[in-house]
Amino acid sequence: MPSVFRPRSQKTTHALSRSVILVLLSLPFYLLCTVVAQTPKSPPPIANFTDEAEKAGLTAKNTFGGKDTKKYIIETTGTGIAIFDYDNDGWPDIFLVNGTTLEGAGGTSSTNHLYHNNHDGTFTDVTREAGLAVEMYGMGCAVGDYDNDGKIDIYITTLGSNHLFHNLGNGKFADVTAKAGVDDPGFSVSAVWFD
Numbered sequence: 001m002p003s004v005f006r007p008r009s010q011k012t013t014h015a016l017s018r019s020v021i022l023v024l025l026s027l028p029f030y031l032l033c034t035v036v037a038q039t040p041k042s043p044p045p046i047a048n049f050t051d052e053a054e055k056a057g058l059t060a061k062n063t064f065g066g067k068d069t070k071k072y073i074i075e076t077t078g079t080g081i082a083i084f085d086y087d088n089d090g091w092p093d094i095f096l097v098n099g100t101t102l103e104g105a106g107g108t109s110s111t112n113h114l115y116h117n118n119h120d121g122t123f124t125d126v127t128r129e130a131g132l133a134v135e136m137y138g139m140g141c142a143v144g145d146y147d148n149d150g151k152i153d154i155y156i157t158t159l160g161s162n163h164l165f166h167n168l169g170n171g172k173f174a175d176v177t178a179k180a181g182v183d184d185p186g187f188s189v190s191a192v193w194f195d
Contacts, residue, residue: 080190129171140191157188161185
């Protein structure tokens with residue numbers, strides 16, 4: 001059977017030409033979108049931190065080791081911190097362990113610091129009122145309820161005798177180190193509570 005050639009109408013030819021032109025014009029846009037979609041995203045920006053300690057009332061000076069040099073390993077390890085709710089008001093409070101120099105604090109008292117959360121982004125130093133203004137060469141701390149009375153207690157490791165402070169529940173702590181037999185008069189850096 002012989003093939004029959006039928007010429008296309010001019011209308012069909014124009015529609016086909018427009019379709020080809022439309023595809024050719026949109027091809028670069030399609031390729032650009034594909035490349036952009038496959039380009040790896042840049043990493044998120046690095047976090048920026050601003051020192052707000054003074055504004056928040058966290059003003060205690062941390063003393064640890066020599067003033068000009070740090071000759072011994074105990075002068076280079078730093079001190080600890082505990083964030084816990086010592087007064088059970090639902091807001092985290094801050095306990096900062098403080099050291100001293102091997103030569104002593106040089107006439108100034110070097111104690112740890114307990115900061116009460118004021119619920120507005122600021123803190124009040126309640127160390128003295130809480131009974132925690134005890135001079136020591138503090139190293140670290142662990143917080144936990146050692147006697148299951150529902151109040152969080154503090155154990156402080158030191159160069160010298162460690163200290164256990166029992167939370168009395170009225171914003172005050174009592175040093176029960178000797179009574180509990182946990183003084184360990186050596187060199188302790190850290191501690192942990194476990195069951």
